Every structure is written in C-alpha cells, then in structure tokens.
Amino acid sequence: MKKVVPSVKGTRDFYPEQMATRIWLYNTMREVAESFGYQEYEAPLLESLELYAAKSGEELVKEQSYVFTDRGGSEITLRPELTPSLARMIAQKQNELNFPVRWWSFGPFWRYERPQKGRTREFFQWNVDMLGVRSPESDAENAAVLATFFQRVGLTPQQVIIKINNRRLMDDRFNALDIPVERRPSVSSWIDRRDKMSPESWMEFGKDIGLSPEQITKMKEMLADRELWMQSTELTRFFAVVDALGLRQFFEFEPSIVRGLLYYTGTVFEAWEVGGDIKRSILGGGRYDNLTRDVGGDPIPGVGFAMGDVVIGLILEKYGLLPKDLTINPAPVLVTVFNEECLLESFKLASELRRAGLNVVCYPEAVKLPKQFKYADRIGAKVTLVLGPEEVEKGLVAVKNLVNGEQVSARRETILDTVRNMIHA
RNA sequence: GUGCCUGUAGCUCAAUGGCAGAGCGCGUCACUGUGGAUGACGAUGUUGUGGGUUCGAAACCCAUCAGGCACCCCA
Numbered sequence: 001m002k003k004v005v006p007s008v009k010g011t012r013d014f015y016p017e018q019m020a021t022r023i024w025l026y027n028t029m030r031e032v033a034e035s036f037g038y039q040e041y042e043a044p045l046l047e048s049l050e051l052y053a054a055k056s057g058e059e060l061v062k063e064q065s066y067v068f069t070d071r072g073g074s075e076i077t078l079r080p081e082l083t084p085s086l087a088r089m090i091a092q093k094q095n096e097l098n099f100p101v102r103w104w105s106f107g108p109f110w111r112y113e114r115p116q117k118g119r120t121r122e123f124f125q126w127n128v129d130m131l132g133v134r135s136p137e138s139d140a141e142n143a144a145v146l147a148t149f150f151q152r153v154g155l156t157p158q159q160v161i162i163k164i165n166n167r168r169l170m171d172d173r174f175n176a177l178d179i180p181v182e183r184r185p186s187v188s189s190w191i192d193r194r195d196k197m198s199p200e201s202w203m204e205f206g207k208d209i210g211l212s213p214e215q216i217t218k219m220k221e222m223l224a225d226r227e228l229w230m231q232s233t234e235l236t237r238f239f240a241v242v243d244a245l246g247l248r249q250f251f252e253f254e255p256s257i258v259r260g261l262l263y264y265t266g267t268v269f270e271a272w273e274v275g276g277d278i279k280r281s282i283l284g285g286g287r288y289d290n291l292t293r294d295v296g297g298d299p300i301p302g303v304g305f306a307m308g309d310v311v312i313g314l315i316l317e318k319y320g321l322l323p324k325d326l327t328i329n330p331a332p333v334l335v336t337v338f339n340e341e342c343l344l345e346s347f348k349l350a351s352e353l354r355r356a357g358l359n360v361v362c363y364p365e366a367v368k369l370p371k372q373f374k375y376a377d378r379i380g381a382k383v384t385l386v387l388g389p390e391e392v393e394k395g396l397v398a399v400k401n402l403v404n405g406e407q408v409s410a411r412r413e414t415i416l417d418t419v420r421n422m423i424h425a
Numbered sequence: 426g427u428g429c430c431u432g433u434a435g436c437u438c439a440a441u442g443g444c445a446g447a448g449c450g451c452g453u454c455a456c457u458g459u460g461g462a463u464g465a466c467g468a469u470g471u472u473g474u475g476g477g478u479u480c481g482a483a484a485c486c487c488a489u490c491a492g493g494c495a496c497c498c499c500a
Binding site for chain 2: 373
C-alpha cells in the first residue's frame with residue numbers, strides 16, 4: 001500500500017458526514033444566539049502576537065500558540081482565542097457602535113498542545129459576548145444564552161451544570177483573610193486544584209505558597225460554604241435573573257471556579273458534565289471590564305463565554321443527542337446515461353430540470369445501468385431517470401421511484417411534474 | 426515538557442515463537458434496459474519502519490516513527 005501523506009497532528013478531517021454534524025451544531029448555535037438578538041461577526045484568523053501579550057494567560061501565549069514570523073518580519077499568531085480580537089474590533093469602533101452590543105461567532109482556533117480526548121490542536125469555538133453594560137443582569141442574560149443552548153439540544157441540569165463564581169467576591173474574602181494582592185494568583189490556582197490533589201498534599205501546597213494554618217482553615221470553611229454567594233450583590237442579582245428566565249436549575253454557585261485567563265474581573269463560569277466521565281470543562285466565560293482598554297481603547301465592560309466544539313461533541317454523543325442521518329444528499333434526482341449516443345440527451349434533460357429548480361445529478365459516463373442505479377441508491381436519490389434510444393425516439397423518459405420501485409413512462413413535456421410529484425410523495 | 430498503552434487487508438479485529446486469518450466493505454457473475462435482498466466466485470498484506478535474539482518472529486529485545494490516553498494547561 002502506498003502511504004498517504006498524513007494529516008497534521010491534532011487536526012480533524014470533516015468528511016461530509018462530520019461536516020453535517022458541524023453544520024447542525026452551527027445552526028443550533030446560530031438559532032439560539034439570534035433568539036437573544038445576538039448578531040454574527042467574524043475576526044481574522046491571523047492576529048499580531050502583540051494583541052495577546054496584554055492579558056491572555058501566560059502559558060496560552062508563550063507555550064500554546066502557533067506563532068510565526070511572516071515574510072515582512074511581523075510576528076503573527078494563529079488565534080488561540082477570540083476575546084482579544086473582539087476587544088480590538090470594539091475598541092476600533094467604540095464611538096460608532098450602538099451599545100449594548102450583542103455579538104456571536106463560530107470559527108476555528110489553534111493551540112499547540114498534546115492532543116487527547118476532548119482536545120485537538122485545531123478546534124471550533126462558539127463565542128457569545130455582550131459589551132457596553134456592566135450590570136450583573138447582563139451577565140445573567142449572557143449566561144442564559146448558554147443554558148438555552150443546553151435546553152435546545154436536549155441536555156438537562158442532571159447532565160450538565162454551569163458553575164458560577166465572582167472574582168470580586170473572592171477578592172473580598174482574600175481581603176478579609178489578609179492575603180496580599182501579589183499572592184492571589186497562586187492562591188487562586190491552589191483553590192482550583194483542591195479536587196485534583198489529595199487533602200494532605202493540598203494542605204502542603206497551601207503552606208508552600210505562604211498561607212498560615214489559620215488562613216488555610218478559613219479558606220476551607222469558605223470553600224465549603226455553598227451560600228457564600230448571598231454575600232455578593234452581583235451574584236444575588238445574577239441568580240434572580242436566571243431564576244426569572246426559568247433557567248435557575250442549570251446554575252450552581254461554586255467557589256473554586258476561578259478561571260485561568262487573567263482578564264476576567266467579575267462573574268466567572270464554567271460548565272461541566274455532572275456524571276464526571278468527561279473531565280474537561282465544556283466552556284468557560286465571564287466578565288472582563290478592562291480588555292478594550294488593554295488593547296488601546298477606552299474601557300468598555302463586557303461579558304461573554306466560549307464553547308469548544310470538541311467537548312460539547314463528546315457530551316452530546318454520550319447522551320445520544322447528536323441527530324442521526326444528518327448527511328444530506330442534495331440531489332434527489334439522478335439521470336442515467338444509457339450509452340455514448342444518448343449521453344448528451346441525458347445532460348440536456350438534467351440541465352432542464354435544474355433550470356426548473358431541481359437538484360439533479362447526471363451520471364458522468366456511459367457505464368452499465370446497474371452500476372448507475374446502484375450509485376443512485378447509495379447517494380440516496382429518490383428518483384432515477386432513464387433516457388435510452390426507445391425513449392429518445394418516442395419523446396419519453398423512464399422515471400423510476402427508488403423508494404417503492406415503481407416505474408412509469410412519462411412524456412418529455414410533462415417530466416417536470418412527474419418528477420416533482422414523485423419527490424414529494 | 427513527564428508517564429502509560431497501542432501499531433496486522435480499505436475498516437473492525439483474530440492469530441500468545443511454528444503455513445498470516447475472520448467479519449464488514451470492495452470487485453465479477455447469477456441479472457447483456459434497472460438499485461436495495463440472496464447466492465457463487467475473486468483480490469486483498471514488505472504485520473508502521475530499522476536493527477537484534479532464534480533453526481524459525483506479527484509475537485521476544487533495542488531503536489525510531491505514528492496514533493491514543495493520563496498529567497500539565499485549557500475550549
């Protein structure tokens with residue numbers, strides 16, 4: 001066997017079957033986003049490295065981005081996320097946009113990581129953002145888009161949960177515990193790791209980052225307090241809105257959610273599969289009030305989330321929620337080619353039907369009829385037309401219904417109606 | 426960057442040191458102007474690659490490449 005040139009590691013081929021699933025996902029996202037009045041937009045796939053220098057996570061830019069120098073000497077990045085591009089686009093038109101802006105996007109992103117379950121190097125992301133408003137109600141409405149998407153695809157709060165926290169609330173607690181600002185990132189990462197380490201090594205880790213035994217005890221109490229959110233006006237108002245929208249069950253306060261990206265300033269959330277088979281967050285989001293300033297514009301508050309296509313695909317597959325038979329054959333009609341002499345007649349017939357608005361495939365060479373019928377069957381055609389010497393002579397077309405096997409002889413002038421009736425029957 | 430596992434026909438996998446196989450798929454025919462179903466026949470291949478051990482290697486050892494999974498991090 002000859003060796004086919006391999007695909008690039010971490011990329012996926014979208015054969016028509018997989019493409020159909022992707023389009024279904026895209027369409028569902030579009031419908032949900034549009035039901036909340038969000039408009040679709042797209043940013044460049046290439047951005048300057050500088051754009052991410054400001055506020056994306058250190059590791060995201062330095063270790064995980066595809067960076068190259070173009071022929072003009074500029075440092076270019078294949079976008080690893082969308083939010084900085086969005087901030088740039090907003091900042092560029094900050095004086096002409098009609099706020100609040102509600103925008104959504106679905107496109108490809110790249111991160112140089114070791115591929116494994118739920119993670120590829122090239123992936124698609126659904127981004128949904130609202131900018132220009134600072135209210136917790138806008139946080140809630142934005143997150144509601146997400147919960148509505150879950151509902152729409154058939155996921156229940158028993159299967160997926162959106163865990164929510166607030167960085168300002170955490171900062172208040174850190175203040176109360178006298179944890180200095182410069183130590184908070186490492187404390188956050190310590191909190192984030194609680195479920196991933198044994199209690200002993202987690203305690204040990206806490207000491208290593210400079211927490212006193214009293215602070216550790218207080219932190220443990222805080223993390224165990226499921227009602228801590230009531231001390232946050234923002235979270236209280238957030239929950240009131242998702243409750244009013246009938247989506248409260250999808251949300252749960254979770255003090256250990258802190259998120260890796262540096263630009264989040266308030267509400268933060270992640271969605272997880274409840275069963276725990278898929279140990280990877282489905283999406284992440286939150287409020288970022290300084291990002292447009294960080295890319296050089298005025299500070300415009302924003303909130304948004306990003307969901308990758310890979311993990312949600314795993315979830316939907318696990319719960320059997322991916323629709324079957326999405327692969328569509330666009331052409332319900334196949335015109336066979338009887339022999340070399342009749343070939344042009346068949347092509348003419350196909351062309352007539354196309355001009356009348358039908359999607360038609362004409363077999364591209366004069367091979368045996370059984371082969372052509374077999375092909376018609378496999379592509380899922382409903383109707384097959386035969387135009388042999390007899391038909392050409394008498395001005396007829398043999399029309400076979402592949403669904404029930406019935407065949408009629410139609411006059412050439414009325415062929416369009418005959419075919420249409422058969423397709424719609 | 427660290428660790429573990431796996432590479433055999435187009436696909437899914439057998440063959441536990443002794444003749445490389447099955448199912449599915451594919452091709453031809455039964456059916457020379459008609460698909461699906463059935464049956465008959467047929468082709469599958471440098472066992473990822475390179476070396477070593479052995480009378481003998483798909484299997485054991487080493488190297489290498491590729492893929493998967495788990496860390497890390499994250500969508």
